[in-house]
Amino acid sequence: MEPHPKPTQPALILHTALAGVQTAIRQLGRPSPPQEPLQRLLDQVRSQLEELEHYLSQPGKGGTKTGPKLPPFLQLRLLGSSSVQWGRLSYELRPRFVELLCVLALHPEGLTSEGLALAVWGEGGDPGCAKTELYRLRRWIPLESRPYRLATPVVADFLEVIYLLRQGHPAQALELYKGPLLPRSEAPEVVETRVWLEESLREAVLHSGQRELVWGLAERLGSDLSLWEGALELLPHSDPRRPLATAQINRLKTHW
Template sequence: MPLRAHPPPQNADALEAVPDLLDVKGQAKAKRALEIAAAEGHHLLMMGTPGSGKAMLAKRMPGLLPLLGREEALARELYVQPSPQALKTELYRLRQAGFHVASRPYRLTTPIEADLLRLQQALKEGRLEEALALYQGPLLPRSQAPGIERLRHQLEEQLKEAVLQQPSPEALYLLAQRIPEDLILWEALLRRLPPDDPRRPGVLAWVRRLSAGYC
């Protein structure tokens, strides 16, 4: 069922009558879905057996809406400690530099070219060789912005899933070099390299080194 925004309560008594999401025990994924839907203006379809909590969770959606403004939602993606004022400053700088930034929700409407966008498109279309050529290592590895960390992890997982499905070790070898601390990639590469491959001794040594770190 689609969940829509409702006007916030007009007085303290009405506010107290709105069910609070903090009262819900468990349901971590469902609560996170409610927060995302409230922050970004999405519809939300809940499915489940009778008594699983769909109606109980839906009643708590209005209580989220006054607390999750657009700026705060984006600020949480950019800053470890959410800072709407810092976000406004960054948006102002972008606009001053000639970029068009639309509001509600904030989004960049100026056409841009970026390796990240080309990489995502190549992955979407199954062009793995091109995606690997574009991927030069973890996305902005020094950034601690929650949204960047999430995207960084997502890209790595998508690439890993794609190369692990390939029978040839070449794509796996290339990605393992880009993500050198990933033991799963190196172990898979070791299994796929022929016994007489000259790279095998080096890969074996690296797997042992990584494995020792897990002990």
């Protein structure tokens, strides 16, 4: 018996609607302004759909006596920390499971066991081991196979940052960027994405020419010489932060 059966028709409609809202937001290229981050909007949408599901589950309201079961929404917070929430349940999963979820979120089209083994374990990774880990992971998160992929809508902080950068919104991207992607992970694709994401954010912020953005990212990353130099160049001579920027630049140059 499958651990996560397919939803009945009313629930499937809600499931599809939620995924469609995500897609529409991305395609419209209109992320929420800084004071109302995109994640907050998606949380509101999810809450509204949960209320609608409850309404439909009531007798005489278009549902059934028992009510349809809406597949939970997977939420990944992997920038600077590791948080996995499925529906209203928060899980403290093993690092390997979190790495698998991260890679699967990066590949909504799915991956073969060989592709997952390479992405998570690297050269010499065993596809059989990948299959075993995925089988165990299905106890908590719904997965499909052939190819392996997530069988639930996903909101991930790193995916939102990638989207915002591609749309040319460095301020919103910086607001969501809480730190490196799974900083302790050595999974090849996680490492590659982590480095690419940080470099992309740095270049976007520097290119923006907005001193508060450059200063904010310089503080967040701490040891990026180009950001501190960029911040110093943008700060007015009267700005009290100039001595701090100068000290950081001197410290970093000394350690080179």
